[in-house]
Amino acid sequence: MKQFVPLILALALAAGGCIPSREVTSEEVRRAWYLESDPWPQAAPMPLHMGEKRLPSRWVFQYDKSLIWATVKTVRAIDALEAGDVGDEVVFAIAPEHAELVADELVKLRHSVESLREIAEAAGKNDPGAWADGLADALVEVEKISRVAAADGSSSRSGNPAAWTTGPIVQMLAGFLNDESNGRLLAELGHPEKAALREVLAHVVLRLGFATANKNVAPSVAEGIIEAMGSAEEPARLHGTLKAMLVEALPAAAPAPADDEITRMISRVLKFTPPALRVLEAFVRQWDKMESLAIEFRRLGEEKVVAITFRVQPGRFASIAGLYPMQPELRFHHSCRVTVLPKRPSTNETVVLLEPLDGGAAEVRFNGLGWGLVRLLAIPIDNAAVRGVRVWSGQTNPGYEATTVTLLMEATGSAGDSRRMIVFHDVKELQAARQSPGLARQAVRKRLSFNYLTPHRIYEYQRDSTDGSERPK
DSSP states (O other): OGGGHHHHHHHHHHHHSSOOEEEOOHHHHHHHOOOOOOOTTTOEEOOEEETTEEEOSEEEEEEOSOHHHHHHHHHHHHHHHHTTOOTTEEEEEEOHHHHHHHHHHHHHHHHHHHHHHHHHHHHHTTOHHHHHHHHHHHHHHHHHHHHHHOOOSSSSOOSOGGGTTHHHHHHHHHHHHHHHTTTOTTTTSSOGGGOOHHHHHHHHHHHHHHHHTTEEOOHHHHHHHHHHHHHOSOGGGOHHHHHHHHHHHHHHSEEOOTTOHHHHHHHHHHHHHHHHHHHHHHHHTTGGGEEEEEEEEEEETTEEEEEEEEEEOTTOEEEEOOSSTTOOEEEEEEEEEEEEESOOTTTOOEEEEEEEEEEEEEEEEOOHHHHHHHHHHTOOOOOEEEEEEEEEEEEEETTEEEEEEEEEEEETTOSSOOEEEEEEEEEEEEEEEEOSSSEEEEEEEEEEEEEEEOSSEEEEEEEEEETTEEEEO
C-alpha cells in the first residue's frame, strides 16, 4: 500500500482544492535547514572486535561477473578473515548469480533484529509467553541463515557457496554491536573469535532478547539453545522447542545490572540496524548495476561513524525507495559516500550525509503518477540533489510510536536560494495483537504529516486514519 500513498494524498488534495501553506521568514528557513559537518575526513579507522579477534575497519564488496572467480575471491577473503590476516581492509566479490540469495539472507537477518521490537513490547507488558514467541521466531531465522551461509573455515565448507558472503556480513554486524556494548555483548561466548556463525549470531540475539526483559542469559541456557538449533532436522520445527526452553529460562535468569551497556543499547539497535540492512539489501538487489560497495567504520572522539561508499557502473544508476511511507525515489549516479552518524547526542537523531564523489550525484526524484498529481495540483515540488537526512524514532507516549524523517535538498536548476526541505512525521497508536506464533503490534490509529519547505513558503498536510478511514486536515 505504501506505493499508493502519494496518489491518495494527491486525490485528497484535489478534492479539497489545495494544500494549506503559509509564508516563512529567512530566519525560519535558516533554523530548519541546517547541514551537519561531515566528520568522515577527520575520523580515524575503527577496527571491530570479537573477543581477542580484531576485525578490519573497512569491508569491500566488489562486482565480479564470473561466478567461479567471485567464489574463489570470497573463500580467500573468508580464510584470511578467520586467520586474522586482513589488516584494516578485507575484500569480497559477489557475482550477479550470488546477489539475490545474499539479499534474501539479509532479509532474514533484518527480520531477526526487527523481532526484538516485538520482544521488547512483550517484555514491557510482562508477558513471558509472547516474549518467548518473538525470541524463538528470531532464533529460527538465525538457524535458517546459518544453514544457508555456514562456512567452517576448513577446506570442506558447508552451506550454499552463493551465500557464503553472508557469514562475514554477520561478523561485521556482530563486531559493530559488540563494540557498541563496550565488548559486553560477546563477553560470555567463550572464544567468539573461534565460534561458528550460528553461535555468534544466536548469542547476539539471545543477549539482546534477554536484555529487553532486563535479564542476563546464563551461559548454560545459551549453550542448550544453540545445541537444540544445530541438532534440529528442520529450522521451521524449532519454534515450539525454543519457546518452551525460553519460558523456563526467563524466571531463573539473573537481573541485568543497573548500568548494563546492552540494555541501554537496545533502542539504538532497533532504530539503526533494520534501516541499514534495508539499504544494504537494496544495493545488493541491484548488483548488476554496481561496481563496488564499501562499508567503513571510523571514530571521531567518542562519536562512531559508519560510511558506505559505492560506485555505480557508468551510464547507470541505483535507487532506493520504500524505506518509509511517501518516500520519493533516491537515485545515485557514479560514486557517492553516505556517512551515517548513528546517534547525535544533542538530538538523539540518526544523521545521514551524502557526499558525491568524482562527478557522482545523489538525487531525489518525485516520479510516478501520484507525485505527478501532487506537483500539478498542490505543491510546486522540485527534483533536487539530496544533501542529508535526519531520522528520529521512538515512543512519544506509552502506546504511541513516532518517526520523523527530514530530507535536506538543493533544487536542481533553481535560480536564487536552492534550499528545499521535506519532513515526514508518522505517528501510530499501537495495540498488541496475538498471532501464532509470535506477537504482532497493530496500528489502530495513524497520523501522517507532510511538510515541504521552500525559501519563501511552507506547505503543510496532515492525514489521520482510523480503522481504514482517512480524514485530511
